Amino acid sequence: LLQVLLILLWFGAATSKFQGHHPQWEGSERGIGENIVSHSCIHDQIIEQRRLPGRKVYSVTPQFYVHSSTSNNVLHKGRSLLEISEVLEHPKEAKQPIRIYLNYDAVGLSPDRDCRKVGDIVKLGEPPVSSSPGTRSCNPHGDPPIYGDCWYNCTLNDLSGQDKRHRLHKALGQTADWFKRTLAVESVKGNLRLSGYSACGQDGGVQLPRQYVEEGVADADLVLLVTTRPTTGNTLAWAVACERDQWGRAIAGHVNVAPRHLTAEAETLLSATLIHEVMHVLGFDPHAFTHFRDERKRRRSKVTEHIIDERLGRMVTRVVLPRVVMHSRHHYGAFSENFTGLELEDGGGRGTSGSHWEKRLLMNEIMTGSVDTKSVVSKMTLALLEDSGWYQANYSMADHLDWGHNQGTDFLTSPCNLWKGAYHCNTTNLSGCTYNREAEGYCPIVSYNRDLPQWTRYFPQANKGGQSSLADYCTFFVAYSDGSCTDSNSARAPDRMLGEVRGSNSRCMASSLVRTGFVRGSMTQGNGCYQHRCVNYSLEVAVDGIWKVCAKAGGPVQFPGFNGELICPAYHELCSAGPVPVSGQCPNSCNFNGDCVSGKCRCFPGFHGHDCSKRYCPSNCNGHGTCLSNGVCGCENGYTGIDCSTAVCDEQCSLHGGVCDNGVCEFRCSDYAGYTCQNSSILLSSLSVCKNELERELSGQHCAPSEASILQQLEEVVIMPNYHRLFPSVAQKLFTNLFGSSYCESAAKRLACW
Structure with a gap:
C-alpha cells in the first residue's frame, strides 16, 4: 500500500x-x-x-x-x-x-x-x-x-x-x-x-x-x-x-x-x-506482420509486397522477409533475382486468403489453407516466425517438403500449366505418377457450373479446371485410393507380368515393360511401381531382382526377360544424398546466414565473408555496447538490437499503450480496430468515473471505442476494479481519518482512468 x-x-x-x-x-x-x-x-x-x-x-x-x-x-x-x-x-x-x-x-x-x-x-x-x-x-x-x-x-x-x-x-x-x-x-x-x-x-x-x-x-x-x-x-x-x-x-x-x-x-x-x-x-497472421521486428528491434519496413505479376496475370502478395526468401531459394532451387518472395494465398475467401501460404506452391505444407494428415512443417514457416524478431527457430524440427523441391525459379513464377513432369497433367485419359512418385494417380479435371477466374483458365473451356480452388484450379496427378507404391499391403496387388513390386523402397515410374511372350494391353506406355535405391551418388532401379544404374538426368533402361523399357527419373527426384547441381548456388549455402542470389552471398546483419561464415559486431556496436569475443554486441543499458543502435523507451510508453520505435514512443489509434481518435468533449457524455479527468483537457484527443456502450463497459470492467485495487476501502478509511482522502482519491482515479 x-x-x-x-x-x-x-x-x-x-x-x-x-x-x-x-x-x-x-x-x-x-x-x-x-x-x-x-x-x-x-x-x-x-x-x-x-x-x-x-x-x-x-x-x-x-x-x-x-x-x-x-x-x-x-x-x-x-x-x-x-x-x-x-x-x-x-x-x-x-x-x-x-x-x-x-x-x-x-x-x-x-x-x-x-x-x-x-x-x-x-x-x-x-x-x-x-x-x-x-x-x-x-x-x-x-x-x-x-x-x-x-x-x-x-x-x-x-x-x-x-x-x-x-x-x-x-x-x-x-x-x-x-x-x-x-x-x-x-x-x-x-x-x-x-x-x-x-x-x-x-x-x-x-x-x-x-x-x-x-x-x-x-x-x-x-x-x-x-x-x-x-x-x-x-x-x-x-x-x-x-x-x-x-x-x-x-x-x-x-x-x-x-x-x-x-x-x-x-x-x-x-x-x-x-x-x-x-x-x-x-505470428502467422497478416495483422501481426505490422509488428514484426528486424535484428535491430525496429519495426520492419517491409514484410510483404503487393504487385501485379504479368506472367500470372493478377495481383499477388509475397512475403519478402529475409529468412523466408533464403529458405525458399534453397527449397525450390530458385537462386535467380527474379524470385523476390514467397506467395501468400489469394483464394479460398476471407477464411484463408492472406493468412496462409499459396497452396499451388506449397501444397501439403501445414500453413496452407487446408490441413490433412500428410501436412508437414517446412523451414519457410519456421523462418517466418523467426523473421518476426520474437523467436529463434529450431530448424531440425522442420519436415521435408517434397512439393516443388528443386523445381527452380520458373516453378514459382510461371502459371502451373507450364510446369514440367508430374506437376502438370491435361487429360483424364491417362494415368501417371504423383509428384513425389509415391503413388500412381489420375488427372482430376472438373467441369464447373460457372466460368473460372481468367487467370485460372488452362483449357479452351472456361469452366474446366482442377479440383482445388486453393491451388488455383491447377491440374496435377492425384493418387488413386489403391495406387500407393510404398504400401506393400495395398488393396491392388503388384502386376508381376510388368515386373512391379510394392513396398517402402518402391516408387512410381513410367514404363512399357512386359514379360517376353506377353502383350501389355491397350496401353503400350503406362506406369508401374518399381524398387529403387541410392548408391554412391547413383540412382539404381530393379526389375525381377536385377539392378540397373540410371543416368543422372534419367532415361530409359532395359531388362532381360522383358520387352519395352523403364524410364528412370532424374537422380535428384529420388535421391537426396550428395549435392544437387542447381544454377546459381552459393558456397556452403551461405551457412544459412545470408541470402544467395546468382551465386553470391548477401549476408544478414552480424555476418560477413564470402560464405557468411564469420560473425562481427555491426558498426562496432555504435558506441552503445561492447563487442564480445564471439562477435556479438553486448549493449549497455538503454539500448538494444544486434548493433545496439536502437534506443529503449521508458516503460511508461508501453504502460500507456504505446509502441517504442528507436526511443520514440508512438501511439497510433489506427493500430487498434474499432477505436478512433476523439476529442475529450465528445466522450464526456459516455463517461461517469473518468468524466472529471477528461474535463481538465477538453481540447485533448483520446483513442477510444467508437461505440459508447463499449466505453461504458470499459469503465465498469477495468477502471473501477483498478481504482479499488489502487485505493482499497481500508486505505480510504485510514487516509480520510488522518489526512482527508480527496488527493489520494483523485490520484487513484486518474491512474485508473489513464
Missing part, C-alpha cells in the same frame, strides 16, 4: 490502457458423423469480424524480460506496481524454449455458446440482435448457405464428455511440447501479466481469471485459453491472438476445438490442425 501511495504522490498520472477484441467464426458444413479428411481454416473470417466497429483485435500489456537493456531507474518507475524492482544478469542465451500455459477453466461453461445437452440452441458468432434463438439457424446447405452469426442446434456429437476432454488435454499438451522444442523466446521475468480488459473475454471469448490480472501467470511466455464450442463443416478448431506485449509478440490467445472432432479417428488430423492454428496465434 505504501508503495502504491508513493507512486500516486510522485507521479500522479502513470497510465495504462487495456484493450480488447472479439472472436467469431464461420465454416462450411458436412454431415455429422461424416469422415473428415482435412481441416479448413477460418482464421481470417474471425479476424475480419473482430475488426468491425467497436471491437478490437488485441490488447497490449507490457512485460518485463530477463534479457532487457532498460535501465534500473526506468524499471523502478515503470514496473513498481508489478512488484519488479531489480534487473537480473543477462543469461548466456537470451532466448529460451517457449513456455505455453494451457487454461481449461472455460471449457463447457458458456450457457449460450457451449453445447451442454442435445437440442440446445447456441450461438455461432454473433446472430443479429433482433433475432430470437433459432430464427436464423446455421444452414450450410441452404441457398444461400449460412455458416456463422447464426444459431446452432446441438447434437450428441457436440457434447464434450470426459473422454473428449481427455483427448483435448492430450492433444493440446502435445502441441505445447512441440512448440517448446521448436521455438525459443526471450523469457518473461516473473509472472506473465495480462490485461484486465482482455479481448480474450469478449464476444463469446474467454474472460481472463482475476488472478491472471492481479498476480500474473507463473512460468509462462504465452497463455492459451481453451474452449470447446461447436463449429460447422470440416473446421476442427480455430485460434487467434488476443493480447500482445510491448514488442507485438502474442502473450495470450484463444483456442477453440470442436467437440465433434475430438475422436480417435480424427486424432492425427487434430494434431496437425492444432499446430496450424497455434501458428496463427504466434
Whole structure:
C-alpha cells in the first residue's frame, strides 16, 4: 500500500490502457458423423469480424524480460506496481524454449455458446440482435448457405464428455511440447501479466481469471485459453491472438476445438490442425506482420509486397522477409533475382486468403489453407516466425517438403500449366505418377457450373479446371485410393507380368515393360511401381531382382526377360544424398546466414565473408555496447538490437499503450480496430468515473471505442476494479481519518482512468 501511495504522490498520472477484441467464426458444413479428411481454416473470417466497429483485435500489456537493456531507474518507475524492482544478469542465451500455459477453466461453461445437452440452441458468432434463438439457424446447405452469426442446434456429437476432454488435454499438451522444442523466446521475468480488459473475454471469448490480472501467470511466455464450442463443416478448431506485449509478440490467445472432432479417428488430423492454428496465434497472421521486428528491434519496413505479376496475370502478395526468401531459394532451387518472395494465398475467401501460404506452391505444407494428415512443417514457416524478431527457430524440427523441391525459379513464377513432369497433367485419359512418385494417380479435371477466374483458365473451356480452388484450379496427378507404391499391403496387388513390386523402397515410374511372350494391353506406355535405391551418388532401379544404374538426368533402361523399357527419373527426384547441381548456388549455402542470389552471398546483419561464415559486431556496436569475443554486441543499458543502435523507451510508453520505435514512443489509434481518435468533449457524455479527468483537457484527443456502450463497459470492467485495487476501502478509511482522502482519491482515479 505504501508503495502504491508513493507512486500516486510522485507521479500522479502513470497510465495504462487495456484493450480488447472479439472472436467469431464461420465454416462450411458436412454431415455429422461424416469422415473428415482435412481441416479448413477460418482464421481470417474471425479476424475480419473482430475488426468491425467497436471491437478490437488485441490488447497490449507490457512485460518485463530477463534479457532487457532498460535501465534500473526506468524499471523502478515503470514496473513498481508489478512488484519488479531489480534487473537480473543477462543469461548466456537470451532466448529460451517457449513456455505455453494451457487454461481449461472455460471449457463447457458458456450457457449460450457451449453445447451442454442435445437440442440446445447456441450461438455461432454473433446472430443479429433482433433475432430470437433459432430464427436464423446455421444452414450450410441452404441457398444461400449460412455458416456463422447464426444459431446452432446441438447434437450428441457436440457434447464434450470426459473422454473428449481427455483427448483435448492430450492433444493440446502435445502441441505445447512441440512448440517448446521448436521455438525459443526471450523469457518473461516473473509472472506473465495480462490485461484486465482482455479481448480474450469478449464476444463469446474467454474472460481472463482475476488472478491472471492481479498476480500474473507463473512460468509462462504465452497463455492459451481453451474452449470447446461447436463449429460447422470440416473446421476442427480455430485460434487467434488476443493480447500482445510491448514488442507485438502474442502473450495470450484463444483456442477453440470442436467437440465433434475430438475422436480417435480424427486424432492425427487434430494434431496437425492444432499446430496450424497455434501458428496463427504466434505470428502467422497478416495483422501481426505490422509488428514484426528486424535484428535491430525496429519495426520492419517491409514484410510483404503487393504487385501485379504479368506472367500470372493478377495481383499477388509475397512475403519478402529475409529468412523466408533464403529458405525458399534453397527449397525450390530458385537462386535467380527474379524470385523476390514467397506467395501468400489469394483464394479460398476471407477464411484463408492472406493468412496462409499459396497452396499451388506449397501444397501439403501445414500453413496452407487446408490441413490433412500428410501436412508437414517446412523451414519457410519456421523462418517466418523467426523473421518476426520474437523467436529463434529450431530448424531440425522442420519436415521435408517434397512439393516443388528443386523445381527452380520458373516453378514459382510461371502459371502451373507450364510446369514440367508430374506437376502438370491435361487429360483424364491417362494415368501417371504423383509428384513425389509415391503413388500412381489420375488427372482430376472438373467441369464447373460457372466460368473460372481468367487467370485460372488452362483449357479452351472456361469452366474446366482442377479440383482445388486453393491451388488455383491447377491440374496435377492425384493418387488413386489403391495406387500407393510404398504400401506393400495395398488393396491392388503388384502386376508381376510388368515386373512391379510394392513396398517402402518402391516408387512410381513410367514404363512399357512386359514379360517376353506377353502383350501389355491397350496401353503400350503406362506406369508401374518399381524398387529403387541410392548408391554412391547413383540412382539404381530393379526389375525381377536385377539392378540397373540410371543416368543422372534419367532415361530409359532395359531388362532381360522383358520387352519395352523403364524410364528412370532424374537422380535428384529420388535421391537426396550428395549435392544437387542447381544454377546459381552459393558456397556452403551461405551457412544459412545470408541470402544467395546468382551465386553470391548477401549476408544478414552480424555476418560477413564470402560464405557468411564469420560473425562481427555491426558498426562496432555504435558506441552503445561492447563487442564480445564471439562477435556479438553486448549493449549497455538503454539500448538494444544486434548493433545496439536502437534506443529503449521508458516503460511508461508501453504502460500507456504505446509502441517504442528507436526511443520514440508512438501511439497510433489506427493500430487498434474499432477505436478512433476523439476529442475529450465528445466522450464526456459516455463517461461517469473518468468524466472529471477528461474535463481538465477538453481540447485533448483520446483513442477510444467508437461505440459508447463499449466505453461504458470499459469503465465498469477495468477502471473501477483498478481504482479499488489502487485505493482499497481500508486505505480510504485510514487516509480520510488522518489526512482527508480527496488527493489520494483523485490520484487513484486518474491512474485508473489513464
